[in-house]
Amino acid sequence: MNRLIxxxxxxxxxxxxxxxxxxxxxxxxxxxxxxxxxxxAQDVHAALDIARETIAKTLNANAREIYFTSCGTESDNFxxxxxxxxxxxxxKHLITSxxxxxxxxxxxxxxxxEGYEVxxxxxxxxxxxxxATLDKAIRPDTxxxxxxxxxxxxxxxxxxxxxxxxxxxxxxxxxxxxxQAYAHMPIDVVSDGIDxxxxxGHKFNAMKGTGFLYIKKGVKIRNxxxxxxxxxxxxxGTENVAGIIGMAKATEIAHSEIEERMSHEKMIRDYIIDRIxxxxxxxxxxxxxxxxxxxxxxxxxxxxxxxxxxxxxxxIGVCASSGSACTSGSLDPSHVLLAIGLPHxxxxxxxxxxxxxxxxxxxAKLVCDNLPKIVERLRSMSPLYEDFIKNKK
Numbered sequence: 001m002n003r004l005i006x007x008x009x010x011x012x013x014x015x016x017x018x019x020x021x022x023x024x025x026x027x028x029x030x031x032x033x034x035x036x037x038x039x040x041a042q043d044v045h046a047a048l049d050i051a052r053e054t055i056a057k058t059l060n061a062n063a064r065e066i067y068f069t070s071c072g073t074e075s076d077n078f079x080x081x082x083x084x085x086x087x088x089x090x091x092k093h094l095i096t097s098x099x100x101x102x103x104x105x106x107x108x109x110x111x112x113x114e115g116y117e118v119x120x121x122x123x124x125x126x127x128x129x130x131x132a133t134l135d136k137a138i139r140p141d142t143x144x145x146x147x148x149x150x151x152x153x154x155x156x157x158x159x160x161x162x163x164x165x166x167x168x169x170x171x172x173x174x175x176x177x178x179x180q181a182y183a184h185m186p187i188d189v190v191s192d193g194i195d196x197x198x199x200x201g202h203k204f205n206a207m208k209g210t211g212f213l214y215i216k217k218g219v220k221i222r223n224x225x226x227x228x229x230x231x232x233x234x235x236x237g238t239e240n241v242a243g244i245i246g247m248a249k250a251t252e253i254a255h256s257e258i259e260e261r262m263s264h265e266k267m268i269r270d271y272i273i274d275r276i277x278x279x280x281x282x283x284x285x286x287x288x289x290x291x292x293x294x295x296x297x298x299x300x301x302x303x304x305x306x307x308x309x310x311x312x313x314x315x316i317g318v319c320a321s322s323g324s325a326c327t328s329g330s331l332d333p334s335h336v337l338l339a340i341g342l343p344h345x346x347x348x349x350x351x352x353x354x355x356x357x358x359x360x361x362x363x364a365k366l367v368c369d370n371l372p373k374i375v376e377r378l379r380s381m382s383p384l385y386e387d388f389i390k391n392k393k
Contacts, residue, residue, distance in 0.1 A: 005318045005363045009203075009295060010152055010180060010354035015246070016205040022249040023207070026242040034239055035228065044241055051248035058255045059197065059214055060188045067213045067231045068244050072179035072200030073103040074224075075213040076146075078235065079175040079196040080107040082221035083144045084116060087173075091141025092116045097129050097148070098339040104146050104177055105335075126288040127156035127340050131166050138170045145174050149181035149197075153323050153336040153352060154287030155296025157181070164193030173219060179203055183254040184293060185262065195219050201243065206250035210243040261357040265294040268355045268364050272297050275368040280375050286337060286350060297353040300342065303385035304378040306350050312374040318367055321352045345384075 006014070026044065034045035053063040069075045084094060096108055098120045108118045119137045123129055129147055138145075145167050150157045160176060167174040175196040178187060182197070183204035189197055196219060201210030215221060215234075227236025254261070277283055282302040301309070306322030313320050323334040333347035353367065379385040 003317055005359075005366060007353040007355055007359065007363070007367070008319045008321050009356045010352065011321055012202045012208065013205045013356065015207055016250055016253060018253060019206055019246045019250045023242040023246040026245050031241075034241060035230070047245060048239060048241065051244050054248040054252055055212060056214075058183070058187075058251055060190045061214055062217065064232065065214055065217055067215060067235055068239060069211040069213055069224075069235065070209050070240070071211040072101075072177065072198050072203070075198035075200070075211050076101070076103040076175075076177055077107050078213050078224040079198060079215070079221070080104065080144065080146055081111065082224060083173055083175070083196070083219070084111050086220045086222040087143040088116075091139075091143045093119070093139055093142045094144045094146070095119045095121065095134065095137055095142060096146045097121045097123055099123055099127055099151055099153075099336045100146065100148055101152055101177055101179065104148070108146075123339055125341050126291070127151050127154050127286075127336065128288065128291070129158050129163065131159060131162040134163060135166045135169075138166070138172060142170065142172050145172055147174070147176060149176050149178040149187070150185075150293050150296075151287065151336060152180045153334055153350075154298045154340070155180075155292035156287040157185075157291045157293065160192050160194065167195075168193055180293060180296075183251050183258070184295060186258065189214055189216070196221075201247035201250060204250050204254050206247040207243050210240060210247040212247070257357070262294045264357055265355055265359070268359050268361065269294055269297055271361065272353060272355075272364050272368060273299070276371060279368070279372050283375075284346075286340065286342075295355045297351075297355070299351050299353075300337070300346055301349045301351065301375055302346060303382045303388065304349050304375060306348060308378050309351050309371075309374060312378070313367070313370075316366070316370055318370075321354075322350050323352060 030044055032041040032044045034041055034048055052066045056063040056066050096104055112118055121129055121133055147158055147163055149160055164174050173195045176194050177198045179198060179200045182199040195216045197214040199212055202208040223234045225236045230236050230239055276299050284300040286298040286300050310320055310322060333344050337347035337350055
């Protein structure tokens with residue numbers, strides 16, 4: 001059995017043992033409902049307040065602007081639909097990009113069925129949104145712009161500050177899906193000019209089923225769930241206390257180590273990119289070379305299917321993906337790769353490797369030593385590659 005080399009951290013991450021230790025008391029001795037009035041319950045309520053403050057500080061936000069949710073998808077739905085419903089008296093036009101996560105795209109599609117109009121912005125060959133194009137797309141009835149901080153497939157980091165300046169000029173709310181970026185790079189919602197921001201705990205070593213939405217004070221937004229008074233009456237339901245405590249611990253750890261983590265990940269990332277592009281012909285980096293997440297590698301290989309590479313890598317103990325985990329069961333090519341201009345046949349041949357602060361150089365070397373042989377073997381079975389070589393000669 002090969003040792004496990006995990007390079008699918010964009011899909012999910014392992015729970016840090018320190019996070020699990022922080023959670024355990026709230027699953028056992030401190031398993032009180034924070035809405036109750038006796039001492040133990042109020043101690044749990046106080047722990048939630050501390051968790052909220054911990055997360056808020058990482059964003060330069062106020063604790064009352066952090067709303068706990070179950071995941072990034074819920075946070076995206078909360079922000080987009082909440083603003084759309086609360087502001088339809090002003091207008092029913094929304095703007096997003098063609099490379100957003102399906103939590104955003106499907107929320108927009110659902111609103112279109114209710115009579116809202118959505119503009120889907122094109123991106124360039126690197127996946128970047130052009131603020132000037134956004135400026136032209138905004139109308140008097142535009143109420144919301146939703147652009148991700150960094151793309152979950154190709155790792156490109158968007159010009160959020162410039163985008164926010166455009167939104168502020170037109171008095172339009174800006175929602176940012178930061179599920180891949182939060183806790184992996186510094187984010188300041190004040191200097192970035194962000195009105196709402198989504199994050200998900202399982203992307204930074206907390207447990208699945210945890211997330212939060214930052215909502216700037218003054219944003220007009222409809223309640224996501226009605227019921228009790230939890231989350232300042234905007235998102236009812238008994239809090240996932242242990243999960244929230246763990247998420248706060250995970251973000252505390254990640255932000256205390258963020259510079260070291262980014263430096264290490266960038267070294268591993270660049271090593272993998274440089275070796276693959278040098279050693280494997282007809283390969284292409286997807287996404288911006290410099291403006292990309294430090295942990296993201298996305299390479300397209302001509303004449304082969306991405307799934308075949310995944311199976312071959314799995315045989316040597318490497319966990320990777322060909323794109324978003326949320327669409328891994330689909331036979332359609334990535335909407336992100338199509339949006340950056342790749343034809344269908346090339347979009348099918350992508351490989352995403354997402355490392356983390358525990359990925360070693362030896363792990364990277366093993367992947368890079370084996371990948372050329374895997375690609376060569378798969379191409380040898382491709383009639384398209386055979387015809388290409390014959391025609392080239």
